[in-house]
Amino acid sequence: MPTTDCQGSSASFNHIGRSILSLRREQIYSMEVAGSHDVELEAFQKNVAERFGDLSSAGNDDLLTIAWVRKLLDVFLCCQEEFRVILFNNSSIVGKSPADRLVAEFFERSVKALDVCNAIRDGIEQIRQWQKLLEIVLCALDNNRSLGEAQFRRAKKALIDLAIALLDEKDYGTALAHRNRSFGRNNASPKDHLRRIGHFRSLSWSVSRSWSAARQLQAIGNNLTAPRGNEIVATNGLAVAFFTMSSVLLFVMWALVAAIPCQDRGLHVHFLIPRQFMWAAPILSLHERILESSKKRERRNACGLLKEVHQIDRCARFMNELVDSVQFPLTEEKEREARQRVQELALVFEAVKEGLDPLERQVREVFHRIVRSRTEGLDSFGRADHNE
């Protein structure tokens, strides 16, 4: 391994980290504990890289599916656990300057992530409302029933509510006018209608109306920069672990916001991760791919990039078109087409129905783990100076 000048800021961070670790190992090679400390830190880097490598190996069809997001949360939980152990094993260093500043910063970031978790939970509830409308469509166009005008009318009503629920705020008024033309028996005012289906949109109990996911993400990422050589030395290499975990936190929260509907989604967060970190490549590539897919679906951004949501949207739109185009009695061809669409819809519905509950539990678990690790941190590092 080449020996690098520790202070050289242009040198590769990874190499700095490593060379310092090895340098220290030589200096205090007799101390068993120090050796295991370095092994632990290096293993953490490697594991984070491997886990994200695995995530980024997902094909475009799998990326941003509920299953993928759940895997992402699993990865987060694993990283968090490993990081927790590192903190625990190094509490004597972590309790003192300069590492104590890193701890404080990290906890501050992670507390900010809690609001993201809560907003995401509300977002999952929003998807659940869409799922309920889907269920009505499926119930109306049940495979075992004959498909008559009645069934289509019933489905249509649910589909229109669904389409409105999936819309951006700005397209709201026109959509309502349309809906009223279709269904307004008595001419209800748009406000009235907004009220009627309004609860689809204002499903936020955990954050205030002015809360913004975009701003929250920026706050989490604020001042997140790779540690400098001297910082790494001064913290026995822990600065690298802190930077790694903070980046994982930021990325996971960013991806959640990207995938799931929540207030004021915005994905303009810069990931300043030097390529030399083992895990930089998979995270940056995922970042790029997710951004790419968000650009493709610019217009429907408000709902989140989750594959299943996209499928709900797509199936609902096809179904809507079909419902508008049919004449009764149905031709055999149209009926076949309708049955096929229903089948597609049923598949999406099943996927959402099966996936949302465990996803919500996992988001909650992430929340609890963040809180727990912070509490443990406050408990043990607050006392650290006493234990010296």
Next chain:
Amino acid sequence: MAENGEEKLFAVARHIAKTLGHNDSMADDILQIFSSFDGRLSREKLSEKLSDDDSRGCAALEHTLKSLERQISQYITADNPIWADPADSSAFLDSIEELIATIRGWSPMASEKSVSACLVRAEDLMQQAMFRVAEEFRSLMERGGESFELNQSTRNVASFYSEEDEEEENGGLIANDEDEEIPVAQPITDYDIIIDSLPSGTINDLHEMAKRMLAAGFGKECSHVYSSCRREFLEESMSRLGLQELSIEEVHRMPWQDLEDEIERWNKAANVALRILFPSERRLCDRVFFGLSSAADLSFMEVCRGSTIQLLNFADAVAIGSRSPERLFKVLDVFETLRDLMPEFESLFSDNYCLILRNEAMTIWKRLAEAIRGIFMELENLIRRDPAKAAVPCGGLHPITRYVMNYLRAACRSRQTLEQIFEENVNVVERGASATSLSVQMDWIMELLESNLEVKSKLYRDPVLCSVFLMNNGRYIVHKVEGSELGSLLGDDWIRKHIAKVRQYQMNYQRSSWNKLLGVLKLDNTSAPNVVARSMTQKIKLFNSQFDEICKAQSAWVVFDEQLRKELRASVAKIMLPAYGNFIRRFQTVPDIGKHADKYVKYSVEDIDAQINDLFQGGSGSAGRRR
């Protein structure tokens, strides 16, 4: 109808025969079997029908349907609300009932072309009827609510959080114990109030509609309309209780005083929600969806989920927030509120749909306990880290002693709650001796305080003043502990030990300050008279100057405790006065000098006594002026 029923029976039998029989002879065999079961199903009759293309059965269906169409479509197109007139609504419901029965009865024969055509019409009729029912359902919920709830129930709720005197009239929702500076929310039996958001008649109507909608397979729509209306009502009620959606960060950024107000509002809102609003919703739900328990559970969860999460989220934010010790009392309020509401969470959210809400409440309640333990930990840290900067002038009471003792006394007013919180902590092993109970915790904090004070006492360069400082603070500690909850937690042994400790400081003081002076007055009986005379002259001079010095210093010192001050003076007087009196008397009898004794003796015994009684005048005395 009987005729109709028989037709249906034939139709079913024929249908089975046709479906099962792959060819005519097989169908024939099956009919043969049927006819042996029931005399009415004679072979001739059935086989005739078999080829007759079911014209008679279908005619009956056709007939029923036509009449239903006539009845129902008049309602579907009605401009006025159907439920405005009970006769209309019940006729409408009866028709729907019949339509449901007809569809259900004929569906097995849907493969018959003519039946199927009729069924399509029936379904069409049903769908239109259901849309109309759903609309009426919604408007009944909204209208019924508007005319009723605003006038009665909501005002009831409003009165729960308005004026103090109103609360008093209601039996006092929130009682403030007068001599406690910490207001404690106390649940009152008056929560035994159920709001009827809708008039009973409306509820019955809604139930009849819901029953038909579920029977017709429109349960999802019904539940959807129901929960969106009630949710709106509930959220409106919550916001009238002064509760707003706040993110965790917003709660954390809030100035503490604002947060205190918010917590008070939360306490009241949580009680009203869990004891009045939610149970009322549960009851309404159970009545509207009576006999339809799954729909009732689902709808109830949909209605309450958001508000519950909002309530819990705030408590969570408080639990995760700052551990600053002054927050203890408010966090305790939140903890106690949630604890006292746990039975409500258990009973209201006992079904499967709501399980998640109940578990959340439990988790967050536990987290509040953790937060309170964290606050005590922070208190420990504060005591431990309180820097020994400048010594308190005149050896007086240190602010930290006052702060910690008053804090602990106030905290111990919630002794039972704290005991619960610390007992729960059994599995967390801390600092060797596991802090499992509140008394251990208190003991530990007192130990920290005392060792911090000892470090601070080292700031005094004068060891005598150091003793006075420790004596003062020790005395204050004992004083605050005795006869309080804190005292009963620490135990009599602890108190005895600490009284002894204060006495020890007192002895130290006396020894290091006055015993030296006493030594000066020691008489020398062995030397020659002229030597004695000279030495006594020197001694009296030395005494005078040292006594002046001590008095000058110590009259400025502080002993805050009246009784202790008296004790100290008395004990000083007790050793000094006899010794000084002896010395003077002896001095006056010494040849040669005796005559001129007045030249040397500056103070009479009374003077000394008076001076001693001027000790420890403290800040109001010369010390204050000297600064």
